[in-house]
Amino acid sequence: MPPPPARSLPVAAVEAVGAYTLLRLRDDGADPGVPGQFFMLRAEPAPAAAYLPRAVSAAWAGDGELAFLLDVRGEGTRALARARSVAVLGPVGHGFLTVPGDAILVGGGIGAAILPWLRRRLAPHGRVQTVLGFRTPAHAVCAGLVDPDATVAIEPTLVTEPLARLLPARATVYACGPDRMLQAVAALCAEHDVPCQLAMEAAMACGFGACYGCAVRIDGVWKRLCVEGPVVEAARVLA
């Protein structure tokens, strides 16, 4: 499939959410895809120091808005947080498969950013419980965007502690966060025989299968995360 056309979307608002930054774009009504898919974002004009786009999954989409929660750390994210318009390519990749029934959402750090939209999608189909882990209370402020009733763990407590208390469960686990957290979540779910989907992250130059930069161990070999994922069944990563 040819990559979707790049759209230029105006920035409606940029808001601090604790340590993170919420970038709200005015949407042009194009199909936003499903939670867990991602978009390649580039500030317009792009600074020379950050030539490549950033791969980011939406915090939510709909009602004329496409929103992203950013961890502003370098030139690329800084430029996005200052932009008046953003070049948006996507959605691309495979998102979460929403399974009817109860759900447990697990987020670690900026991985929580993609869960608000997923929770809205899942809520009509069953009970949704949320466990989130953060480095500091300032990072945890965004928990309110995901689920006002979320259980929040702050380091040194890890998110796997509250998750372990919810298992076993007749539910699907949906997780997004750093690699080591995802590995631990996948192992816990395997132990309790609970189905689990992981939204993974990898450094990515293109987002459409061209650069081979986003290699992740899937099915026991290095595969392109942008083509296979970014949402992958946990069993394929543990293999």
Added chain:
Amino acid sequence: MSSPDLRTELCGVALANPLVNGSGTLDALTAGTLGLGAFVTKTVTLHPREGNPPPRIAETPAGMVNSIGLANPGLKAFCAEHLPRLGELGVPVIASVGGWSPSEYATAVARLGADPAVAAIELNVSCPNVESGCISIGTDPHETRALVERCRAETDLPVLVKLSPSVADVAAIATAAAEGGAHGLVLINTVRGIAIDRERLRPLLGGGGGGLSGPAVKPVALHAVYHAWAATGLPIIGMGGVASAQDCIEFLAAGASLVGIGTSLFADPHLPERILPELGDLLARHGARGIGELVGVAHPRVSSSTRA
């Protein structure tokens, strides 16, 4: 005056326009051909390669450093699963070949050169992300000449040689490739580089070092194309930091007959569609009716006999 003609040819292969992708910067089976005049495959090796451990890419000012490590399915699977579909793309396919010995190259060239889906062969003798083989051949004029001779004997298709700028004298390597019988040259491959992790103060990429690409390398690439063309007069696919129609014109002037786009495709896969109409306008502004009229115009006028 009618608008300039973007149709062109390379070593007898007709192209609808002079733009191609750099090897390893586009998977046409995933993303299509993006309006390019020809498609260059990711480098194929005799045996499958998983590639280097991640991280494989790091952004740097106006570019990136990569260490992919020639990940590819190997000659057999490539020919069985990829080539038949690549043959249906509707543009000429240039098969890029790598290896660890002349006989590995020769085996792949013989197989690919016999496939109707392939229009030309690119010998990658310049990958910076493997420890021997490819990279060392392209730094030595004698090995380069011998390899090209060997591969020429395996196929009737045009044989292009992809060179590295990370050598003392790129013109000497280009000359060796020409003496070995190369029909054309491709330059540049990435410039050897390294990125240091700002927190750990260790090499950032899983493979250690890597190859620099993107707008940062454009002057290096123009220099290599300029001197390779001056030394050999061979048709050249020029690439390195191309991000605009103006960049394309500069590569033509330096001596390129076709222009490759790589890293900028990552940033914007729709770039070729935007460049092509602008390229027509720029050709017209320089009074050229076709691509060929601007090839090498940056060079002092010399008689063709001194370049032969």
